[in-house]
Amino acid sequence: MDVFIIGITGGIGGLLAQQLQARGDTVHxxxxxxEQRAELETQGVKAQVGDLATLSEEELAATFGKADVIVYSAGSNGGTREVTKAIDGGGVVKAINAARRAGIERFALVSVLPESWRERDNxxxxxxxxxxxxxxxxxxxxxxxNWLILRPALLLDGPGTGNVxxxxxxxxxxxxxxxxxxxxAELLHEPRIGRQILELNTGSTPIDKAVSANVRTLFE
Known part of the structure; x- marks a missing residue:
């Protein structure tokens, strides 16, 4: 599989690149x-240099190359309104339109659980x-x-458990x-997962079994 990650230098994007490479996938x-491009190249990841906020849809589509799927994991993490609008809003719309221009059907978006932090004064x-x-x-x-929206719970650093x-x-x-x-990574390798919103929390089910359980019968 050829995967293009927007947000590849972020916490999830970088780890996803490692997971996919371990499976033998090509990652861009x-x-x-x-300097970020040079660092990624030492890891076997090819990167295009560009600012998502200023790239046109045509320019962004050209960076995708022959990717099979676009993963959008970039995020402002609740920063200023200007950054949030550009990255979490306009950036996603631009990437969707660029994927269409490039003829790429699969698009995975890392979002957020709507209930996150609701116990706080945000x-x-x-x-x-x-x-x-x-x-x-x-x-x-x-x-x-052919979209997928993944909404994880509150994000933590540290090693994974392998159960969700x-x-x-x-x-x-x-x-x-x-x-x-x-x-x-497991979801991207399950072609029967598509046009679904899935929420993700820590749990007791091995990741591969958790993904298999969400294959809808209409894809079978």
């Missing part, structure tokens, strides 16, 4: 600086972040692409980025 990505910037993420989910889900809880609706808890990346 978009980075903002030459402030206006974070609430805006959740609003933009939901809008991006809606736009992708209404597209004609995955389904159309999950409780909000915590999950390591390593387990998110491993789950996403």
């Amino acid at each position: 990505g978009l980075v903002r600086r030459d 402030g206006e910037e974070v609430e805006y972040y959740f609003t933009v993420k939901k809008e991006a989910d809606i736009i992708l889900s209404r597209s004609d692409l 809880s995955l389904g159309p609706a999950e409780f909000h808890g915590e999950i390591t980025r390593a387990d998110v990346a491993a789950t996403l």
